[in-house]
Amino acid sequence: EIVLTQSPATLSLSPGEGVTLSCRASQNVNRYLAWYQHKPGQVPRVLIYETSKRATGIPARFSGSGSGTDFTLTISSLEPEDFAVYSCQQRSNWPYTFGQGTKLEIK
Amino acid sequence: VQLVESGGGLVQPGGSLRLSCAASGFTFNNYAMAWVRQVPGKGLEWVSVISGSGSSTNYADSVRGRYTISRDNSNHTLYLQMNSLRADDTAVYYCARDFTITIYGVLITWGQGTLVTVAT
Numbered sequence: 001e002i003v004l005t006q007s008p009a010t011l012s013l014s015p016g017e018g019v020t021l022s023c024r025a026s027q028n029v030n031r032y033l034a035w036y037q038h039k040p041g042q043v044p045r046v047l048i049y050e051t052s053k054r055a056t057g058i059p060a061r062f063s064g065s066g067s068g069t070d071f072t073l074t075i076s077s078l079e080p081e082d083f084a085v086y087s088c089q090q091r092s093n094w095p096y097t098f099g100q101g102t103k104l105e106i107k
Numbered sequence: 108v109q110l111v112e113s114g115g116g117l118v119q120p121g122g123s124l125r126l127s128c129a130a131s132g133f134t135f136n137n138y139a140m141a142w143v144r145q146v147p148g149k150g151l152e153w154v155s156v157i158s159g160s161g162s163s164t165n166y167a168d169s170v171r172g173r174y175t176i177s178r179d180n181s182n183h184t185l186y187l188q189m190n191s192l193r194a195d196d197t198a199v200y201y202c203a204r205d206f207t208i209t210i211y212g213v214l215i216t217w218g219q220g221t222l223v224t225v226a227t
Contacts, residue, residue, distance in 0.1 A: 001168075034213050036151075044151075044201070049213040056215075087151055091212025094165050098151040 002026055004088050004099035012107040015078050021102045023088035025069045032092040035064055035073045038101070039084040047086075048073060078104070108132035108216050110202045115221030122192050122225070128185040128202030128218060136160070136180040139205035141214060142187045144198035144223075154200070155187065159208035170196075192225045199223075 003026040013019055023033065031051040038044040046055045048064035051071060061076040075082055083106050088099040114126040126142070141156040155176040157164045164176055175188040185202055199222050203214035 032212070036214075038151075043217045043219055044214075045217070046213060046215055049206070089151070089212075095167050096153045096156075096212045098153070100150040 001095055002029060002090050002093055002097050004090060004097055006086075006088060006099035006102045008102060009100070010103045010105060012105050013078055014107045015080050017078050019075050019078060019104065021073045021086055021104075023066075023071045023073070023099050025071070025090060028068050029090040029092035031067055032090055033064075033066065033071045034089045034091065035062075036087045036089060036098075037082075037084050038087060044087075080106075108204075110204065110216060110218035112200065112202045112218045112221040115200060115223045117224045117226065118192055119227055120193060120225055123188070123190045124192065124223060126187040126189065126200055126202075126221060126223070128187075130183045130185065130202075130204070133204070133216075135178075135183040137208050139208060139210045140178060140185045141203045141205055142176060142185075143201045143203055143214065143217075144196075145201070145220075146195075146198045152198075156205065156210050156212075157185070158210050163210055165210060189223070192223075194225050197223060197225045 005024045007022045035048040052064045063074045085101045085103050087101045109131045111129045139158045142154040155166045157176045173191045177186045199220040201220045202218040204216040206213040
């Protein structure tokens with residue numbers, strides 16, 4: 001099973017700041033890496049898939065990069081609605097797996 | 108587009124539950140469907156996935172042999188039959204739509220989730 005390790009576990013930031021979240025895979029997942037956003041009481045939604053493709057309706061401030069085992073999600077300027085939990089997920093090998101999540105909280 | 112789960116609740120260890128997911132707003136049989144769970148305070152875990160036709164399925168090792176995923180395309184409903192339930196199956200179970208008719212592994216629509224609690 002491929003283990004995805006996200007760092008940091010929690011980040012405290014202010015609206016308007018930029019942020020880069022990290023996801024490291026225990027083995028090569030090529031570019032089969034997605035990012036999801038999850039807020040308490042709301043439905044999770046996919047932000048990025050295949051490392052860098054934005055899902056439908058996702059604002060341009062969200063971008064993804066990486067390959068192999070190291071990936072990042074960048075939010076260029078945080079909006080109030082961006083404070084949430086972000087999880088990466090690989091689809092290179094079954095079982096597909098998620099990282100443990102990074103929580104973005106308002107400073 | 109909407110996915111609505113039902114069937115969760117409290118069950119004793121060793122018991123069974125069947126979760127349902129009613130889909131609307133899209134052509135159900137054109138998409139693979141999945142169940143994903145989240146233990147409170149922990150990360151997400153893929154449980155099972157089924158292709159649009161129902162001919163292909165995958166299971167997490169932790170549930171293989173105990174859970175069965177199925178779908179009724181005529182009634183736009185996804186199911187998860189859960190048997191021999193254990194305390195570590197306690198989680199919120201989400202129904203989700205995959206990207207394509209075949210198992211792809213990118214979940215583009217999620218339901219609100221249903222809580223399954225396994226306890227005496």
